[in-house]
Amino acid sequence: MIKVLNDRHAKAFYQLTCEAFRLHPSAFVHEINERTDYTEQDIAQLLHPDYHHHQIFFGAFEDEMLIGFVQLNFFPYTSKSHKATIQGLFVKPDYRGKTVGRQLMKYLIQYAKQHNIEQLILGVASNNIAAKVFCGHLGFEFLGLESHARKYENTYIDEHWLIHYMDNDPI
Secondary structure: EEEEEHHHHHHHHHHHHHHHHHHHHOOOHHHHHHHOOOOOHHHHHHHHHHHHHOEEEEEEEEEEEEEEEEEEEEEEEEOOOOEEEEEEEOOOOOHHHOOOHHHHHHHHHHHHHOOOOOOEEEEEEEOOOOHHHHHHHHHOEEEEEEEEEEEEEEEEEEEEEEEEEHHHOOO
16 A cells, blocks of 8 residues: 655654665765754654755555655745655565556656646656656656766766656656
8 A cells, every 4th residue: 555654654764764874875865864863853843844845754554564665855936836856765675576566656646746836847867767667658758868966885877767747748
């Protein structure tokens, strides 16, 4: 089941982001994992519905266990309010290959459509072929290449930027 995460999910969300960072540090360089002083209260504030107009996290659950998440970020400017960015899709290893990631993305896309988002943009490490193929099946197209988009432990990572136009949505 896919749900919008809120402050009641703070502990489970924090634990899952730490697992994502531990397993894939170059893909999940996120402020939560870089801040050792983050508390459960900080995470709860990040997930609180009062902030859903800036960013919203969607979680995949099996029974009551959080097994995956993805983040949707909104632009604060009127001139860019028609688009949003996607960040940090993660599914626990035991649940991969069972359409959990696809369900999360479909839910996110439907949510974005309902909130008048016309374009979704995301960055994928240029060497992550599986992610680019996955996104292609969801209707994302190549937008551009950003060299040295991320830096992790003195190693640069190039990113392919992908875009999904809602009017061309295959879902």
